[in-house]
Each structure stands twice: as structure tokens, then as C-alpha cells.
Amino acid sequence: MHLDKRDFLKTGTAFALTAGLPLPAFAQGTFAPRPGIWRNFEIVTKLEIAEPAGKAQAWIPLPSVNEKDWFKSGGSRWATNGVATQPRDPRYGAEMLHVEWTEGEKAPWVELTSKVSTQDRAIDLSIPGTSSLELSATERTLNTEGSDLIPIDGIVKETSDAIVTGKTTEVEKVHAIYGWIVEKTFRDAKVRGCGIGDIAAMLKTGNLGGKCADLNALFVGLVRAAGIPARDVYGIRVAPSKFGYKALGAGSEVITKAQHCRAEIFLAGYGWVPIDPADVRKVVLEEPPGNLPIDNPKVVAARKTLFGAWEGNWLAYNFAHDVALPGSNGPKLGFLMYPQAECGNARLDCHDPDTFKYTIRSRELTAA
Amino acid sequence: MKFRAAPEVRGAPLLRTVAAFGCALAVFVAATLPLRATANAAELQRWNDGRQPSFTLPDTDGADIALDTARGHVALVHFFATWCAPCRGELPALNRLAARANGSVKVFAISVAEVDLRVRRFIQTVPVDFSILLDRDRAVAKAWKVSTLPTTFVLDTDLSPKLLVETEYAWDHIDPAKLADTLVSGARERSPQ
Secondary structure (H helix, E strand, O other): OOOOHHHHHHHHHHHHHHOOOOOOHHHHOOOOOOOOOOEEEEEEEEEEEOOOOOOEEEEEEOOOOOEOOOEEEEEEEEEEOOEEEOOEOOOOOOEEEEEEOOOOOOOOEEEEEEEEEEOOEEOOOOOOOOOOOOOOHHHHHHOOOOOOOOOOOOHHHHHHHHHHOOOOOHHHHHHHHHHHHHHHOOOOOOOOOEEOOOHHHHHHHOOOOOOHHHHHHHHHHHHHHOOOOEEEEEEEEOOOOOOOOHHHOOOOOEOOOOEEEEEEEEEOOOEEEEEOHHHHHHHHHHOOOOOOOOOOHHHHHHHHHOEOEEOOOEEEEEOOOOEOOOOOOOOOEOOOOOOEEEEOOEEOOOOOOOOEEEEEEEEEEOOO | OOOOOOHHHHOHHHHHHHHHHHHHHHHHHHHOHHHHHHHOOOEEEEOOOOOOOOOEEEEOOOOEEEHHHHOOOEEEEEEEOOOOHHHHOHHHHHHHHHHHHOOOEEEEEEEEOOOHHHHHHHHHHOOOOOEEEEEOOOHHHHHOOOOEEOEEEEEOOOOOEEEEEOOOOOHHHOOHHHHHHHHHHOOOEEOOO
């Protein structure tokens, strides 16, 4: 049977409508987030600690970001058989739910419900910016200094200097670093050995593969080393991409493993600008059929769009680095994006479902 | 360090060309393997930092273990992580080396930045007779200037680091007595492949 192109597109449309799915926007060749419509979500986290030994406690990140143009944290409520408080990291303002159970509690549990509102962001850096937003001296220091996992001296500074050589404006410098991340950060099987977790080790070992937190930390570190404010934004995907990108959205209402770190840079005249080179790499690696070439149209579109824009299908928890967990004797976290728990003095493995079970579900709410 | 562009950036036509040469190259590599393996073998390098770092870290049972307990013996300080693929094969080899050494070589394996329970579960599957220590916040790894996992330091009987290797190493081919002599003579010790 022969189908010409028009028949094929009609067939595709009919199928999408029948399935109750939106027509994939990428069929039209566009990946164009546009602000203007707020979306509201309810996120429910259920956490249980199996086989608790000693006093158990847990920490769950709460939505702590409030940015008038794109994200509102709408408050949280919870139920638990422990005692819950809501401490706040003093440096970055990251809030968390801290639950403590009495020693001997056989089945510690907590259920947390949070509401957020989010919308797309898009800033055109090709036209002069008109924002009057400025960073205070404290904010500028906070977003240009190094952290435990993001040093900005030594090899990080050397690499940043080499990337931005010949670039004069801040936009040019950041764009060069963005392109470097997109083109260089991949898992090279010939490189033996693994870094110890900070971005300097990534550069020293040449092992530049990693997850979003690694790649966007490297981006933020290189930008900070160039003297430009930058920050990671730690969060979780809450809905599918409406632009047809399977790799850039949550696949179902269960978002337990959908954590994702994005990044921002601060530019005079524009304010905080959304950037996400890690998601460009995710499109390369995971957008079906996988391992796409860099000149694939979906990769090209993602690379263009994710420098200055991102989709509002994601919840922003916080901007925090080097997070101390109140009540814990354990080490600080490089970032707080996953639930954490301890039994006695032993921190549990947040990736081990046998001892530390949690699920996170997302539901989009209709407008009030 | 010069960083390569990702494979997909370099283009499909190049990959096809490389594939065409690959078959012929494989024959060449196989024919010259002994020479090439020797040329690319991991080496124990002299550690010229001049410092003499130390540590006291908890083991997986919670007991504090100090490097100083090895004074009078050759010591191996091995930094690793359970999630690091090149690391996993080394612990059994280090265990065999310690057994051959019959007490003259002390091994300390330090897990870097991992939660305790993950390490405990791992060593249940890879049992060893030496201490597994927990560097939870990377402080010791940083003090020893470790960037890569696995990294192993060889210390003399005064616990002064003399040699290091920043990749996996074929410990099964090491003679403990010869290792001690190497620390004295200053000769490089190659890992035969």
C-alpha cells in the first residue's frame, strides 16, 4: 500500500487524537517554549524505611524556589508516624522536610504533598536585554565562588580560559562554554578510571561522561571561573515534553527517578537566563532511537533552544550546594535533589530500594 | 589536557572509514600485542610530592583505623569506589597480594564518598581480609591529592609514600619481597600485561 506524505500526516494526526495525545509539536520541526501559561502540579512523595536499625530520620527536599516569571512554590502538607520539622538551609534557602522517628519504630513512613506552579521560559539573547535586575554583592559572590564539588581554580580555570579565548562579550563566553559541554562531555570507553566526584577530577581524568548534575555542575563551574554568575537548579521532571521529546519529560505519573538538574547564568540586561547543556546530551544519548548524531534535527533544535529557554514541565527544588542535613552526623551533600535517610549513624543508599523505599508521583491540576 | 569531541560530532562518514581500517588494524595489533602491551603497561610511578599524609578513618564496623598501625611494614593505600568499574577487579588481587606477603605488606582500601551501607553490601560479595575504610566526605582523598579512582600508593616501612599508580594495576604479578626492594632501590615496577 502506498501512502503519500499528506496521507501519512493525516494518519498520524488521527492516531494522536484517537489516543488522546497532543500532536507532537516536533512533527512541525519546532522546539519553542513560550511563557504565558501557568501550569499547576501536585507532587506526592511516599517514603518508608524497611528494617530500621537504631533511630531513623529522613530528609525530603521541598520546593523552595520562587521566581515571579516562571516558578511558584505553593506550599506543602504531610502525614507521618514520626515528628516532622521544616528546616531551611541558611546559605541557599533550600527547604526540606526533616522527619525523626523514635528508636524502635518498626515501620517509619511519611507522605508529603507539595503544590507548585510553573511555566515555560524563553529569553532571546540575540536582542539587547532590558532587565534592570542586578545582583547584590552577596548574591554575586555566592554565584561566582567555588563549592566542594565545583572548584573554580586550577584546571577548571585553565579550561575555562582556553574555551573563552577570543570571546569578548559575556554571551559569547557562555555560549562557547555551552558548546564545549555539548560537544565534549561524553563517556569515552578508552578513558579508564573514574573521578572522585568534583568537576576538577572530571577534567583531570578526562572522564567527562556523567549525569545532569555532573554536566551542569561542570558548565556552572566553567562559567563561574570566567567570572560570570551561574548556578545549578536542582529539581524533578513533572510532565512529558509537549514538544515530542521523550528524553526531556516524565514518562508517566510516577516520577521517582525523574530528578533533573538545570542551570542558569546571570547577564546584565537579562537577569537569570535558563541554560541546559546536560539536556542536549540527554537528547543525543536517549532520544529514540538513541545515540543520535550531533546534526540530527532534534539535537540541533534542542541545542539551539536550551540556550536561553526551557520547558515548564519541571519542578525546581533549590539552588543549594554543600547542604548539611540537620540532625545528621554524616557529611554534607553536594546537592539536595533526592530524599535522604539514616538509621543510627548510617546514611542509607537513596538508590537502594530494598532499604529505603520511596515513590514520587505527579498530577497536573486544572486551573482554579 | 586536550579533550576530544564526542563521536557524533566527528561525523558518520569518518566512522565508516575507521571501521574499514579496523579489520586490518586488528591483525596488526594482534601480531604486535606483546610489544604494544609492554609499551602501554601501567607503571608504579615515583611519588615526588614530598609530603607524608596520614589518616584515621572508620572501617565498615565503625572502628577507627589509623595508617600508623602499619608502621614497620610496607603499606598499600588504595582509593576506590564500588560504582567504579575498573576498581572492582582490584580488591581480590590486592587480597591475594596481602596473602602472599604473609604479613609483610599491609593493605588499606579506602572507599571515597559512598554511603556506608552500599560499601558493606559490596564487600559481602567481594570479601577481603584487610580493612575497608570510609572516606565519606573525600577529605582524605583530597589530602592525598587523589583525582582518579582507582589510585594506589605504596608506602615504605616509615609510612612515607614512595610509589603510586593512578589506574588499575596487575597486583597478581607482584612479588612482595621485590616490591620492598623496589622501594629501596628506586627502580620503576612495570605491570606486565
